[in-house]
Amino acid sequence: MTQPTNGSLLQPDYVPGEPVERHFADADLVWTDDEQKQIATFRSEYPTNDGAVMKVLWMAQNKFSWLPPDVIQFVANTIEVPYAKVYGVATFYTQYFKEKKGKFVLDICTCFGCQVCGGYDILHYLEEKLGIEKGQTTDDGLFTIQEAECLGACGSAPMLQVTNGPYVHNLTKEKVDGLIVDLKADKMPGFQSVTLPQDETDLGGNRRSDTEAVTEYQTPPVSETIH
Amino acid sequence: MAEAPSLITGESKAGDWRNYERVILPPVKDLHKIEVYEEDGGYSALKAVVKDGKFDPAALTDEVKASGLRGRGGAGFSTGLKWSFMPPVDPEKPRYLCCNGDESEPGTFKDRQIFEYNPHLMIEGIILACYAMTIKTCYLYIRGEYIDYVHHVQKAVDEAYAKGYIGKNILGTDFSTNIVVHYGAGAYICGEETSLMESLEGHRAYPRIKPPFPAQSGCWGMPTTINNVETLACVPLIVNRGAAWFSGIGPERHPGPVLYGISGHINKPGVYEFPTGMLIRDLIEVAGGVRGGKSVKAVVPGGSSTPPLTWDMAKDATMDTETLREAGSSMGTAGLCILDEDTDMVAFTRRIAHFYHHESCGQCTPCRDGTGWLEKLLSRIESGEGYTRDLDLLLEICDQMEGRTVCALADAAAWPVRWGIRRFRDEFAARCKADSFASSEQGDGSVEAQPVL
Numbered sequence: 001m002t003q004p005t006n007g008s009l010l011q012p013d014y015v016p017g018e019p020v021e022r023h024f025a026d027a028d029l030v031w032t033d034d035e036q037k038q039i040a041t042f043r044s045e046y047p048t049n050d051g052a053v054m055k056v057l058w059m060a061q062n063k064f065s066w067l068p069p070d071v072i073q074f075v076a077n078t079i080e081v082p083y084a085k086v087y088g089v090a091t092f093y094t095q096y097f098k099e100k101k102g103k104f105v106l107d108i109c110t111c112f113g114c115q116v117c118g119g120y121d122i123l124h125y126l127e128e129k130l131g132i133e134k135g136q137t138t139d140d141g142l143f144t145i146q147e148a149e150c151l152g153a154c155g156s157a158p159m160l161q162v163t164n165g166p167y168v169h170n171l172t173k174e175k176v177d178g179l180i181v182d183l184k185a186d187k188m189p190g191f192q193s194v195t196l197p198q199d200e201t202d203l204g205g206n207r208r209s210d211t212e213a214v215t216e217y218q219t220p221p222v223s224e225t226i227h
Numbered sequence: 228m229a230e231a232p233s234l235i236t237g238e239s240k241a242g243d244w245r246n247y248e249r250v251i252l253p254p255v256k257d258l259h260k261i262e263v264y265e266e267d268g269g270y271s272a273l274k275a276v277v278k279d280g281k282f283d284p285a286a287l288t289d290e291v292k293a294s295g296l297r298g299r300g301g302a303g304f305s306t307g308l309k310w311s312f313m314p315p316v317d318p319e320k321p322r323y324l325c326c327n328g329d330e331s332e333p334g335t336f337k338d339r340q341i342f343e344y345n346p347h348l349m350i351e352g353i354i355l356a357c358y359a360m361t362i363k364t365c366y367l368y369i370r371g372e373y374i375d376y377v378h379h380v381q382k383a384v385d386e387a388y389a390k391g392y393i394g395k396n397i398l399g400t401d402f403s404t405n406i407v408v409h410y411g412a413g414a415y416i417c418g419e420e421t422s423l424m425e426s427l428e429g430h431r432a433y434p435r436i437k438p439p440f441p442a443q444s445g446c447w448g449m450p451t452t453i454n455n456v457e458t459l460a461c462v463p464l465i466v467n468r469g470a471a472w473f474s475g476i477g478p479e480r481h482p483g484p485v486l487y488g489i490s491g492h493i494n495k496p497g498v499y500e501f502p503t504g505m506l507i508r509d510l511i512e513v514a515g516g517v518r519g520g521k522s523v524k525a526v527v528p529g530g531s532s533t534p535p536l537t538w539d540m541a542k543d544a545t546m547d548t549e550t551l552r553e554a555g556s557s558m559g560t561a562g563l564c565i566l567d568e569d570t571d572m573v574a575f576t577r578r579i580a581h582f583y584h585h586e587s588c589g590q591c592t593p594c595r596d597g598t599g600w601l602e603k604l605l606s607r608i609e610s611g612e613g614y615t616r617d618l619d620l621l622l623e624i625c626d627q628m629e630g631r632t633v634c635a636l637a638d639a640a641a642w643p644v645r646w647g648i649r650r651f652r653d654e655f656a657a658r659c660k661a662d663s664f665a666s667s668e669q670g671d672g673s674v675e676a677q678p679v680l
Contacts, residue, residue: 045407047321047447050429054412058371081429092431092588093412095371111333112531112578113490113564149415149582150333150531151372154490154562155497166375191375196340197497197514202254207344209257217497219518 020069020083028064029074035059039078049079053089057096066097094149095164102137102144104183107161110147113154117220122158122171123147129180142184155217156194169194169215189213234550237543240478240504249500250464250484251457252344259379261386264347270392272466273351277358278398281466287359291462294470295482299337300327300418300455301530301559303481303548312442313360314450323446324357324365325427325453328380329411329418331370332530333582335562337486338456340498342369342376345460346383350406352459354393355466357404360452364405366427371412381408415586419634420453422588433590434634457486477503481547485561491527492518492567504547511565521567525651529559531579532639534646535566555646572654576647577605583640594637597628601644608658615659618648 031039038059042052053075060075061067067075067090076086090096097105106126110119123145127133130143137144153159156169166189168179179189193211206214241247257263264270275281282290292307313322326349330338341349353365367384369377384406387393395403409427411417417426421435424446445451461483465473474482485503487510490496494515501510507526517523526541527533534556536544544554551558566575584598604621607613625641632638648655 045409046427046429048428051427053429054410054426058410058412085430088431089429093371093414095413110578111582112527112575113334115578116491116564116566116570116575149585150331150335152330152336152339152370154334154336154564155488157490157496161372164371164374193343194497196252196344196499197495198249198252198499199254202249203256207254207256207258210260217495219494219515220492220496222519 020073022070023068024064024070029070031078035063043079049081050085052079053081053086054093057086057090061096066100068098068100100137103142103163105144105146105163107146107148107151107164108134109149109151109153109157109159109161111150113150114157114159116223117157118171118223119158121221121223122160122173122176125173125176129176143180153194156215157220162189166191168192170218170220172221234545234553235543237506238545239506239509240545240547240550241502241506241509242477242504244501244505244509247501251348251460251486252340252498252500258345259343259347259383261347261383261390264345268467269347269463270351270390272463273354273392274398276355276466277400277402282359284359284361287355287466290470291359291465294461294465294473295480296458296461296465296473297481297483297548298455299457299461299485299560301332301532303558306454306458306461309442309452309454310356310360312440313452314442316361321364321447321449322360322362323449323451324353324360324362325420325423325446325451326353326365326367326456326459327418327420327423327453328367328369328373328456329415329423330373330456330560331415331418331586332532332560332562333579334490334527334530334564335488335560336490337488337498337560337562339373339376340486341456341460342373342380346380347387348463349456349460350383350387350393352462353406354397354404355462356452356454356459358402362452363403364407366446367406367408368417368423368427369408369410370417371410374410377408377410384408414588415582416588416634416636419636422634423453424451431588433588434636436633478545478547478549480549481558485546487546488560488562489514489565490562491565492521492570493565494518504545504550506543506545507541507563508543510546510563514565517565517567519567521569523565524568524570525566525572527564527566527643528556528561530562531582532635532642533557533559534642535572535650537650540650572647572651573605573609573658576644577602577609579643579647580605580640583636587636587640591632591637593628593631594640597624597637598640600624601640605644608655611658611660613659614662615656616662617659618652618655621645621648 042055056075060071064071076083108123134145134147158171159169190213192213192215193208194215195206199207288310296306297303328338416422417432419434422432426432441451476482481503487499523538525535527535536556548558580602584602587594587598589595604617625645628637628641
């Protein structure tokens with residue numbers, strides 16, 4: 001794979017219309033050797049160039065923290081797919097950030113499993129605590145709050161996800177306070193294994209011995225907003 | 228024709244479930260590690276089939292068909308039958324298997340436990356399915372939110388490659404297959420099989436019109452089969468213990484072990500493994516009963532798109548496709564949400580409508596616009612600004628959505644609203660204002676009979 005040349009990167013001859021909006025300098029829009037190797041692996045996994053789009057967009061988002069048009073153009077050039085196609089994919093999926101977000105994006109699940117257990121209470125508590133509304137970012141650029149659709153952890157509701165990464169289960173207001181303190185100290189929560197209720201009887205707790213953080217399923221808190 | 232006897236008997240169809248021995252998530256510590264899995268008899272089904280020739284591909288498909296295994300992803304289609312739809316092998320044409328681990332249906336969180344606790348069972352099932360259909364590549368599609376679990380699965384896949392269970396010349400035979408772990412980026416629609424394939428190809432995940440069905444023209448236009456994670460995890464069990472063992476678990480027409488995800492107002496929420504055909508009552512009992520000792524108002528038996536059941540309808544019903552259909556809902560993904568007596572059904576239904584509005588891919592107008600109107604009207608009712616006639620308008624919108632789109636998302640969005648209103652109409656009506664101008668005088672002194680929006 002060839003590294004796209006930066007001179008023609010953002011204004012290649014074949015793209016009509018206005019040049020794409022710039023947020024990063026040419027010098028930043030390069031892949032390291034390791035990343036190039038990774039991209040080559042991704043491309044080999046699919047029969048067409050398009051197949052690797054999603055994985056390379058993820059790589060770009062992890063590297064640049066969001067996907068402005070120039071990064072999308074960069075991805076398009078990397079895997080030799082038209083800009084419009086990559087833009088189409090990037091805008092279809094919610095986890096790709098098309099706007100600049102805070103350093104920590106808190107996706108609070110409020111879908112019905114969490115709703116009935118207090119997902120909205122947690123959302124409103126965070127809004128109050130951080131002084132912003134859902135969809136907004138704090139002035140210091142640290143936190144963005146988002147209302148998420150079902151994140152697939154209804155058994156340990158209410159829960160949230162930190163920046164498309166670790167899940168934090170069985171939330172309470174105290175737990176949220178602790179999380180915010182940790183995040184301000186730049187401490188991301190680790191992976192939490194959630195026990196199976198049947199394992200608690202059969203195995204005396206969690207079945208994994210190699211995970212530090214273990215959360216037990218617990219009786220969900222009473223929601224203040226749905227009743 | 229004599230009327231068939233009712234399936235809602237109030238009797239459990241799960242047999243001796245209190246002494247049920249778990250098989251998908253057996254109580255073995257650290258089963259996610261390949262050494263432990265092998266010690267527990269893991270990959271023996273693969274050895275027996277691929278190396279020792281216990282079944283040839285056609286016989287394996289027949290065995291799965293005979294077991295009565297039905298898809299665990301929601302539709303409940305016979306897995307063996309689905310496999311037999313694959314056209315004869317054409318050496319010129321690649322064929323694909325997609326393992327659907329998108330699991331975005333609200334109320335569903337079972338596949339996540341397989342990814343974390345028993346990924347090798349799923350991997351073994353994938354390879355066996357590839358063998359049965361002579362497939363050389365499997366794409367394992369996991370939703371983007373599960374990125375931590377993607378890493379778990381990737382590690383398990385790498386271990387299986389290192390041990391020679393996946394890759395070229397599996398166990399020294401001439402059978403080769405590869406597994407590629409693919410992850411999404413947050414779109415419910417990717418759980419729909421044709422849209423999953425679009426996503427895999429690197430496009431916007433717009434569902435395709437069927438036919439052609441994936442077995443004829445799937446990923447990159449090639450023959451493709453799509454199975455759920457839990458479905459494939461059952462395959463090694465069927466090989467090891469036989470189709471008769473599998474079909475002997477639970478009710479005859481929908482047998483096998485199932486992961487029930489129980490959530491909502493329940494004391495011990497979580498994933499429970501039991502036979503199909505469990506009484507909803509019994510499941511609530513094993514999950515510790517309803518929080519605060521309250522009574523149940525409604526049960527959503529299989530994820531957000533299955534119509535909610537009132538307690539009267541649910542209390543004698545069992546968890547299998549036929550019985551739940553008679554009860555007025557469907558099995559879906561077996562993700563039960565239990566709602567207690569204090570639940571606000573209007574807020575609940577509004578939140579489901581919000582979900583579908585957010586997740587509609589926007590390809591078909593009835594769904595793109597319909598989901599939006601459902602949400603708007605329900606929000607209006609929730610805030611006390613709605614009118615009684617809005618309820619009929621909602622039902623009319625549902626009529627306009629169901630069956631008029633490329634995929635079933637519009638149906639899935641309409642059902643909980645339609646049945647929510649039908650079954651809890653009093654609660655909805657109590658939040659509505661009386662019709663504003665049903666009998667209001669017009670400018671000319673006449674009375675308008677029919678309210679028109």
